[in-house]
Amino acid sequence: MVPFAGYRMPIQYEGIIAEHRWTRESAGLFDVSHMGQLIFAGAEAEQALETMLPADLAILKDGRLRYSLLLNDQGGIVDDLMVTRRGDHFYMVVNGATKEGDIAHIAERLPRGVVLDHMKEQALLALQGPKAVEALSRLAPGVEALGFMTGAAFDLGGASAWISRSGYTGEDGFEISVSGARVAEVAELLAAQPEVKPIGLGARDSLRLEAGLPLYGHDLDTDITPVEADLVFALSKRRRAEGGFAGWHRIMAELESGPVRRRAGLAVEGRQPVREGATVVDEDGDEVGKVTSGGFSPILEAPIAMAYVPAASAEPGSTVRIAQRGRIFEAKVVPMPFVPHRYHRKGAA
Amino acid sequence: MTVYYTKEHEWVSVEGEQATVGITDFAQAQLGDIVFVELPDSGKQVEQGGDAAVVESVKAASDVYAPVSGEVIESNQALVDDPSLGNTDPEGQGWFFRLRLSNTSELDALMDAGKYKEFCDAQ
Numbered sequence: 001m002v003p004f005a006g007y008r009m010p011i012q013y014e015g016i017i018a019e020h021r022w023t024r025e026s027a028g029l030f031d032v033s034h035m036g037q038l039i040f041a042g043a044e045a046e047q048a049l050e051t052m053l054p055a056d057l058a059i060l061k062d063g064r065l066r067y068s069l070l071l072n073d074q075g076g077i078v079d080d081l082m083v084t085r086r087g088d089h090f091y092m093v094v095n096g097a098t099k100e101g102d103i104a105h106i107a108e109r110l111p112r113g114v115v116l117d118h119m120k121e122q123a124l125l126a127l128q129g130p131k132a133v134e135a136l137s138r139l140a141p142g143v144e145a146l147g148f149m150t151g152a153a154f155d156l157g158g159a160s161a162w163i164s165r166s167g168y169t170g171e172d173g174f175e176i177s178v179s180g181a182r183v184a185e186v187a188e189l190l191a192a193q194p195e196v197k198p199i200g201l202g203a204r205d206s207l208r209l210e211a212g213l214p215l216y217g218h219d220l221d222t223d224i225t226p227v228e229a230d231l232v233f234a235l236s237k238r239r240r241a242e243g244g245f246a247g248w249h250r251i252m253a254e255l256e257s258g259p260v261r262r263r264a265g266l267a268v269e270g271r272q273p274v275r276e277g278a279t280v281v282d283e284d285g286d287e288v289g290k291v292t293s294g295g296f297s298p299i300l301e302a303p304i305a306m307a308y309v310p311a312a313s314a315e316p317g318s319t320v321r322i323a324q325r326g327r328i329f330e331a332k333v334v335p336m337p338f339v340p341h342r343y344h345r346k347g348a349a
Numbered sequence: 350m351t352v353y354y355t356k357e358h359e360w361v362s363v364e365g366e367q368a369t370v371g372i373t374d375f376a377q378a379q380l381g382d383i384v385f386v387e388l389p390d391s392g393k394q395v396e397q398g399g400d401a402a403v404v405e406s407v408k409a410a411s412d413v414y415a416p417v418s419g420e421v422i423e424s425n426q427a428l429v430d431d432p433s434l435g436n437t438d439p440e441g442q443g444w445f446f447r448l449r450l451s452n453t454s455e456l457d458a459l460m461d462a463g464k465y466k467e468f469c470d471a472q
Contacts, residue, residue, distance in 0.1 A: 016407040017382040202381065202408060271432075272385045273405055296384040296407050303385075325410075 002201070005096035007034045009201050016202035020298040023169060023207055024339075027129035028199035029190050036099025037122045037177060038106075041089040042114035049090060052109060053083065054226065054245050056236035060085045065149050065164055069226055069234055070094070070102055075247025075254070076222040077229065078105055080214070082166060082175075084151055091162070093124065093175070095216045123183035128173030128207075130342065131195035136163075136174055139189060143174060147346035151175075157189045158182075165344060169204075170211025170337055172344040209304060210297050212265055212336025218276055219263060219292040219306050227254040228308065230263045261289060262314040265336035268294075268303040268322065268329055278324035280309050291322060299339050305331065353416065353456055354465035360440055361416040363456065370416055371444040372404065372435065375469045380406040383435040388424035388446050395421060395448065397455050402445050404435065417455045419448035 001008045009031070013019060022028055040049060046057045055068040065084035069077050079098045084091040094102045103118055110116060127136055137144040140154040143163055151164030159182035167173040178186050190196055205215070214220050220229055225247065232255070239245060240252070268274050273296045280289030294305035305322075313320050314333060322329040352362045358376035362369045377383065385405040395401045395415035402413035424446040428434050434443035460468060 011408070012381060015382055206407060272387070272403075273410070275410065296405070298382075298407070 004201060005034045007096065009034070011202045012200040013198050016200070016206060017298045019197065019199045019203035020206050022197050023129045023199055023203060024171060024299060025130070026197070027127055027132040027135050027173070027193070027195040028169070028203070029187065029196050030126040030128065030199050030204055031123075031187065032096075032126050032175075033123040033180070033183065034096030035124050036094040036096065036102065037119045037124060038092040038094065038103070039089050039117040039119060040092065040110075040114055041117070044111050045090055045114045048110050048114045049083070050239070050245060052106065052246055054235045054239045054248075054251070055083065056238045057083070057085070057090070058238070062087060063150050063152055065151060065166060067234055069231065070105065071226070071246040071251075072105075072222055073246050074222075075225040075250035077216075077220045077224055077226065078102060078222060080216050080220055080231075082164075084164065086151075086162070097217055121180045123178055123180045125176045125178070125183065125187060125190065126167050126169075126173060127176065127190060127196065128167045128169040128171045128199075129195075130172055132171070132173040133344070135190065135193035135195040136176075138193065146174075146344075148172075148343040156186055159186050161186070168211070168213055169207040170213070170339060170341045170343075171207075172342055205293075206295055206298060209293050209295055209306070210299055210337065210339040211341060212306075212338060214263065214306065215293060224263075224308075225251055225254055225259065227251060228259045228261055228263065259311055261308045262311050263292070263306055264309045264314045264320075264333045265338060266291075266294075266305040266307055266320065266322070266331040267334045267338075268305060268331045270329070271296075271303065272329070273303040274305050274322045274324050274329055274331070278305075278322050278329075280307050281321050281323045281328070283321075285323070287323075289320070291324075297338060304338050306336075307331075309333070352462060353459035354462070354468075355414070355416045355459055356468065357414050359413060359416045361456075361459065363450070363453075366450050366453070367422070368417060368419065368448045368450055369444050370401070370413075370446055370448060372413060372439055373465070373469075374439050375472075377436050377439040377443075380404065380408065380411060380435075382407045383432045386428055386432050386435065386445070388429060389421045391421055391423060393421045395419060397452075397458075404432075413445060415448070416459060417448065417450055418452050419450045421446050422449050423447040
């Protein structure tokens with residue numbers, strides 16, 4: 001158990017590699033209750049959120065969710081999040097370590113008619129992996145009909161749950177929001193399914209790294225823009241054209257002229273991992289970038305990393321040099337995800 | 350053959366002037382899945398308490414210190430090829446390197462199995 005975002009959480013149960021592989025082959029259960037669950041209600045909620053997020057919420061249909069970014073006026077990323085249109089309100093899941101700051105940031109910018117409710121008593125579980133649907137549909141029939149990035153209300157073992165087909169491992173799977181009062185029994189029910197094992201923080205990190213998904217506070221922060229972070233997909237077309245969200249001018253300028261640095265995936269030569277904090281160096285050994293996540297991929301059985309590198313070196317096929325504890329490592333820029341996503345997309349998107 | 354232990358969770362098994370060094374079961378459990386080791390070359394002189402090897406798990410990188418001073422005479426290629434031996438058999442096939450001891454009196458500063466167990470229990 002380790003302290004994490006003000007909570008005590010397990011790094012591992014039976015071992016990071018075993019848990020990682022189990023999730024990719026069967027189904028892993030993650031307790032992500034430290035994450036912040038917010039509700040925005042009021043007629044102007046959509047408009048208000050669009051001033052802070054670059055997402056097109058106007059076209060977001062009921063029961064659909066989007067990955068989006070909370071931006072500051074400089075276009076820096078305050079947090080990354082999931083936002084769902086849920087009937088007459090929006091439901092948002094933000095990172096645990098940043099939730100208090102997010103709430104302060106958002107509250108300052110909300111018009112009076114929009115009410116922000118932080119659901120502190122709400123817990124969140126994630127069930128991820130190719131057999132997640134098998135296990136969960138046994139307990140909450142109907143979840144199998146959800147497509148990727150959609151959600152609905154279900155009864156789960158007598159508890160009312162909001163379940164979405166989403167997650168942060170690159171696998172098919174679900175996120176399950178239930179009240180804190182019922183979460184222990186729901187978790188036990190899920191863990192009792194033969195496909196399911198509990199997964200700790202260690203494998204959560206190695207899974208999202210393989211999936212090429214950035215982790216806030218490591219790969220993203222307030223000095224990094226969505227363009228630098230290679231999250232241009234989160235800037236929807238209409239919002240790019242119309243603007244009206246924090247940081248728009250900076251972001252448009254960067255889209256036009258290209259960013260100076262960009263987040264890139266690295267395949268590191270040899271077997272030794274490079275870690276967060278290692279530096280990207282040029283021929284003379286001068287620092288030109290930094291590694292923001294790094295570790296050993298249990299699926300590829302090789303070290304992988306994410307780093308901010310000069311834009312000229314950010315294309316797949318480029319080679320970069322990494323300095324760590326007085327040693328130089330060669331790494332190749334590769335496309336992300338490192339391990340293919342296997343989301344459950346309905347029909348041809 | 351006598352086995353001694355350090356507070357940094359290395360073990361050293363001594364036979365005459367030769368010593369075999371590795372990390373303990375306690376250490377491997379703390380580290381988790383080992384994915385890489387870097388071992389010293391033969392001929393390298395190591396000093397008691399000085400850096401001798403590197404072990405990396407999925408979680409983190411750690412230094413392995415020389416429990417005693419001496420000259421490295423062999424390192425465990427099988428462990429380099431399959432670092433998971435460090436988890437499955439840390440005090441056997443997962444040994445790190447062998448030394449020719451330069452100062453056997455250094456062993457006096459180390460713990461025996463009983464003392465080491467007490468030390469771990471107190472952690």
